[in-house]
Amino acid sequence: MASTLADRSTRSTEHLTTIDGRADARWCCSQLEAGQILYLEQLPFALPEVDRQFLLSQRQDARYHKNISYRPQEDKLRGFAAEQPAEVERLHRILRDYSRRTTEYLSGLLAPYAAQWTLDFATFRPIEEKGRDLPLHKRNDLMHVDSFPSRPTRGARILRFFTNINPTEPRVWLTADRFEPLAERYARQAGLPRYAKLGSPMRRRLDGAVRAMKRAVGLRAPHYAPYDRFMLRFHDFLKESGEFQASPARTQIDFPPGSAWMVFTDSVPHAVLSGQFALEQTYLIPLDAMQCPHLAPVRVLEKACGRPLID
Numbered sequence: 540m541a542s543t544l545a546d547r548s549t550r551s552t553e554h555l556t557t558i559d560g561r562a563d564a565r566w567c568c569s570q571l572e573a574g575q576i577l578y579l580e581q582l583p584f585a586l587p588e589v590d591r592q593f594l595l596s597q598r599q600d601a602r603y604h605k606n607i608s609y610r611p612q613e614d615k616l617r618g619f620a621a622e623q624p625a626e627v628e629r630l631h632r633i634l635r636d637y638s639r640r641t642t643e644y645l646s647g648l649l650a651p652y653a654a655q656w657t658l659d660f661a662t663f664r665p666i667e668e669k670g671r672d673l674p675l676h677k678r679n680d681l682m683h684v685d686s687f688p689s690r691p692t693r694g695a696r697i698l699r700f701f702t703n704i705n706p707t708e709p710r711v712w713l714t715a716d717r718f719e720p721l722a723e724r725y726a727r728q729a730g731l732p733r734y735a736k737l738g739s740p741m742r743r744r745l746d747g748a749v750r751a752m753k754r755a756v757g758l759r760a761p762h763y764a765p766y767d768r769f770m771l772r773f774h775d776f777l778k779e780s781g782e783f784q785a786s787p788a789r790t791q792i793d794f795p796p797g798s799a800w801m802v803f804t805d806s807v808p809h810a811v812l813s814g815q816f817a818l819e820q821t822y823l824i825p826l827d828a829m830q831c832p833h834l835a836p837v838r839v840l841e842k843a844c845g846r847p848l849i850d
């Protein structure tokens with residue numbers, strides 16, 4: 540089922556809720572937690588035209604192996620190897636501004652989350668997604684839910700705020716049924732019972748000892764809960780599953796030039812089919828901040844396997 544946003548007359552459809560600046564914060568949070576994509580026809584703050592033109596002038600070439608990321612906590616830019624230091628500095632400043640302005644805006648719109656969220660990375664996505672040549676598990680055009688290989692969340696939610704800065708082309712997404720039916724259909728097949736056993740006291744002691752040893756020799760040793768390990772597997776499983784990828788229950792959403800949207804990408808299955816030039820900022824939001832924690836993937840999975848998946 541294809542839908543164009545331009546001719547939407549209702550505020551809310553099965554997967555998408557159009558909002559404006561006056562939307563109530565608690566209502567917005569509960570819409571997001573129920574799996575809706577919150578959509579804004581226009582980015583709610585100014586992105587200076589000169590900055591947008593600069594971003595659009597960054598053509599896809601061998602310099603870009605992946606997205607360009609900005610780490611707000613360290614104020615660091617990664618993944619951009621321009622020869623000109625002035626260009627690097629300019630991109631750094633633009634992403635810093637986008638990250639700050641987005642965070643200022645969402646601090647009001649999603650006030651119940653703001654006191655507790657962790658500001659994660661922002662990204663600039665200058666590569667045309669259609670026909671992008673990536674290994675299967677990295678392909679963005681296959682439906683999946685997000686999890687981060689290097690940044691376990693231990694149950695915290697992944698919220699992402701996107702902006703399509705392309706002046707003429709939409710960013711085209713597919714989305715499908717929400718997390719509960721997805722888990723019901725596929726979590727066991729993806730190995731949930733096996734991952735649930737990782738939470739046993741003996742296994743936790745063993746993992747703790749391995750982490751301590753790694754730290755003692757100066758290695759990074761993030762703490763992956765059974766939930767994180769399962770979600771990494773689930774991400775790959777869904778991309779590998781011919782049955783899931785071919786499932787007809789799909790909704791196509793064309794995000795027009797200049798629009799912005801936010802969504803919990805750890806629970807809402809999504810894929811991007813085409814589009815070039817987007818900005819994005821990620822937030823990690825703890826379960827404690829949720830209005831409906833029972834809808835969070837970790838709680839859905841714990842209910843399904845009858846065991847705790849975080850400690």
Ligand code: SIN
Pocket residue numbers: 664679685701710804809810811817
């Ligand atoms: C993704 O999170 O899978 C990609 C979404 C996008 O870049 O539009």
Ligand code: FE
Pocket residue numbers: 683684685804809
């Ligand atoms: Fe994703």
